[in-house]
Amino acid sequence: MLVLNCGSSSVKYQLLDMADRSRLAAGLVERIGERASRLLHTPQGGDARERTGPVPDHATALKALAGELAADGYGFDDPELAAVGHRVVHGGQRFTEPTVVDDAVLAEIERLVPLAPLHNPANITGIRTAWALNPGLPHVAVFDTAFHTTMPEHAARYAIDVATADAHCIRRYGFHGTSHAYVSRRAAQLLGREPQETNVIVLHLGNGASASAVAGGRCVETSMGLTPLEGLVMGTRSGDIDPAVVFHLARVAGLSVDECDELLNKKSGMVGLCGDNDMREIVRRRDAGDAAARLAFEIYVHRLRKYLGAYTAVLGRVDAVVFTAGVGENSAPVRQAAVEGLAGLGLAVDEARNTAASKEPRVISPEGAEVAVAVVPTEEELEIATQAYALVTTAGDTDGNAVGAAHRNAAGSTGGTSNR
Ligand code: ADP
DSSP, rough: OOOEESSOOEEEEEEETTTTTTTEEEEEESTTTTSSSEEEEEETTTTOEEEOOOOSSHHHHHHHHHHHHHTOOOTTTTTTOOOOOEEEOTTTTTTTTOOOOHHHHHHHHHTTTGGTTHHHHHHHHHHHHHHHHHHHHEEEEEEEGGGGGGGHHHHOSSSHHHHHHHHOOOOOOOOHHHHHHHHHHHHHHHTTTOGOOOEEEEEEEOOOEEEEEEETTEEEEEEEOOSTTSOOOOOOOOOOOOOOOHHHHHHHHHHHHHEEEEEEHHOOOHHHHHOOOHHHHHHHHTTTTOHHHHHHHHHHHHHHHHHHHHHHHHHHOEEEEEHHHHHHHOOOOHHHHTTTTTTGGGGOOOHHHHOOOOOOOEEEEOOOOOSEEEEOOOOHHHHHHHHHHHHHHSTOOOSSSHHHHHHHHHHHHTTTOOOO
């Protein structure tokens, strides 16, 4: 399986062997459209190869990565290539499962561009370009929003005028769904439990950050909304604010809608609060006595604690709180501060477990804790490959029911083998 994750100026990719779920190659083409583009390709067990030079568009980027794969002996026309899995950010309400791409599906993804104007166009370009390289191959779209489509209506709807909301598809969709799906399932496995019987709060803390409440394997609440702006404090995004801040800035400071958008998405969060969005640097500055970094850190973890309390109430019973993504996997100080004072909710971390260096899924709460606190490294590409592979290996039947069944089976069966 080849997995492609196309951003506006980058393509990330992985080639996976589904027999043992190993990574045959991984790479990245970045700064597409700029003069100094860069390709970094790492074959399994080999040294990384770096190439620099102009890569004007996604088509050129895909040809370049195809060339690197070919040098390792893997072609786009290799009969062993089962399919290409594409990350697609927004699937709206329409796409609740991975879907084999055809012209109608592409048109539908295109129709959703107003909901994800930065992401979906790049995803569409990636699909079209890869399709052109091998039209005979199945291309499967795996949506960031899909895992959250099980949210009940009372969690997905904003309390605004229904007619206006429906006319403009305004509701809470949530993002990072592939990660929340994988991590919640893997956490249940780590605890030796069935996902269907486990309630998990996942904190996906990367540069973008989101929380989800997963009850018995189904998402019932998530912190991102119509767009990825809502919810937790992020690297450059504010997360929750009073929407009237925007009206106020327009009226009092004369900011345009686009300027407010830029302020809240690009110049807020940790960058807005202290000038840095790398948690390592923020913690270093805080420990050196920097007041802005300390306050930024406190605001960040205060928001996490609020969500842990809220999602505990949403779930009623919590079996595990799971940290993932760049900050969640690596920042012991954030994990420790996020559960500080929450002993009343059964939450605590064991200091030695929390600070031990590891890249493996692990429990970091004390022995016998009421609620397990865990770290599970996310594997979004593997999850995309797993879901897409399950779909294309199911008797060539792409009607909704068969696909749904295939996907559910895949999700269940992978629970037992996903600890690599
Ligand atoms: P995204 O995929 O959203 O770009 P990642 O999940 O890769 O983000 O997370 C990136 C962030 O992770 C960085 O901005 C940094 O704050 C944080 N991070 C990465 N490594 C560490 C580390 N060792 N300690 C603390 N934070 C880290």
